[in-house]
Amino acid sequence: MTGLDDLPLRDDLRGSTPYGAPQKPVRIQLNVNENTHPVPDEVVNHVTAAVERAVRSVNRYPDREFTELREHLAAYLSDSEPSHPVTPEQVWAANGSNEVIQHVLQAFGGPGRRMLGFPPTYSMHSIIAAGTGTEWVTAHRDAEFRITPETAVAAIEREQPDIVVLCAPNNPTGTPLGLETIAAAYDATDGIVLVDEAYAEFMPAGHASALSLLPGRPRLAVSRTMSKAFAFAGARLGYLAADPALIDALRLVRLPYHLSAITQAAAVAALQQAPAMLATVEAIRAQRDRLLVELPTLGYSPHESWANFVLFGGVHDPRATFEYLLANDIIIRDVGLAQHLRVTAGTEAETSEFLDVLAKMPR
Template structure:
């Protein structure tokens, strides 16, 4: 029999999902991929060996369901984050996207709204719509900053059920001051999520929103192991919040949602956090090198507290992206006119990108 194919239009898809496109960045086998903000440094050999030892132990009981409460992992995250946190204030999932999805399943949904300041992480609208909620986009200044007063006024006007603050912001690298977080929390009647996926790349003296958790039960601070810990393929995200907030997430999580192997790998990586985080200093050095060289080449890089640089002044982003592609280098066109974004890689990867860009001469 011939194979019968159908399109989405032929299926009884939810009306609010029709016409949407899934999240995705190009996945092509180029020598230098600097397009999705990965940590391009491999996990150090001594840490990889320690992780493998713990996974081997976990495999002995793989016929049994894992610890549903992932207690040891939550304790490990609490120890890593500090600030007096304990396991009752920690949640985790298969990547920070799943953690955010849990929050929206619990606090958003049909008839509710999710708010963020655009441009920001492109998954937020998709997660909102996937849970049946509506996405509402606020605005920033041309340099992507926003004051506490402006942020609070926009949140009060929109009156959302969930606010997501990405800091440092993806795709711009822009930080938000804690005064913005405090003002937004006071203006919001719903929950406020501070997505600190790139916090480890911020200056050492930059305060985290973790310092604001006490006395704010509607506040959650989300993190990931994908970036600083070079754990993108392991898919581990987590958050800190009031214990009651954590209880809300238990209502929507799937049973045994974190595998025993995931838990074992993450606990071992956290045990070696000092070694893992040495990569951060190297990445920040390359990020700052990218910024300085882009300025010298005539582009306009935006200040970044993350592991990537968004830069403007690109006369033709499509042509520049293609020219870099043909030279074996993958960067990201995020749809902001005359801009491209590049992740900070190893010294060799960064050199290859900067040399290739200099050879193109595409600054406007």
């Protein structure tokens, strides 16, 4: 049987492994930071009707510029940062924020260029870098997985990257990232600064997003997703806000008609129902904060989180703990950090069962 070694694979991809978060048919899935609350019936009905209308003209190519979707995304972002409104010309979208990030690297990375990240961070950043032939370089974080402006600037001056990627809040740690660090990173480079805000809706209410830094910073891009707070992971819709010139650069690398008419219709319909879609955010925050309070009573050490998950330390044997939970129909995530595991904040019932099972594990 032919294997990878028998194929003329690019040399820089040899030995690589694909992204592989476990997908197992268990009852309680708290491993990939989905919104575990079901989509409300009224939203299902609204999206279904929109998709049905789109199907009637699916013999035609979709709107290549996804005009209506950009208008709705711009309105949503402007509502979240009313003092710094976003226009449709500043918005880009693709099939999940991973494809958005890939477009950024295709346009501004590539062979002979470097992207700087700060592990532990979202694993797809380095994978997308590899896929686009962009060199992935790293720098250390400060205590408790934070990044100070001084740390960011020192790393940029040392590595001279073409792209700097920052997670705010960070995945897999949940760590907040100060706007002052983002601003300092921008001032320290002539390249692109990409802020991955996949979990922005779970930040404390009233906390400013990196969107507030966009004016006057044409090399700054802020990516978001509908996979998390919007409970729309299966629909695959990510988006980005940036200067219109940066958006023009992404047009150079996107595939023709990359967003299907079905995807566009479903996303617009979901955005029209944003209050209902986001109604669970406060409940998820409450379960996240509950984990932060109750895990220490079980002898674990959770880290501060502004996302919809909690990374907790003090795990003597992460693999054994993972397998014990799995045997009890619960899956969480081993992110490869020594003596740590990560758990998504689920519904109240899911969180309760996770804590109850964990409490019964022999230690």
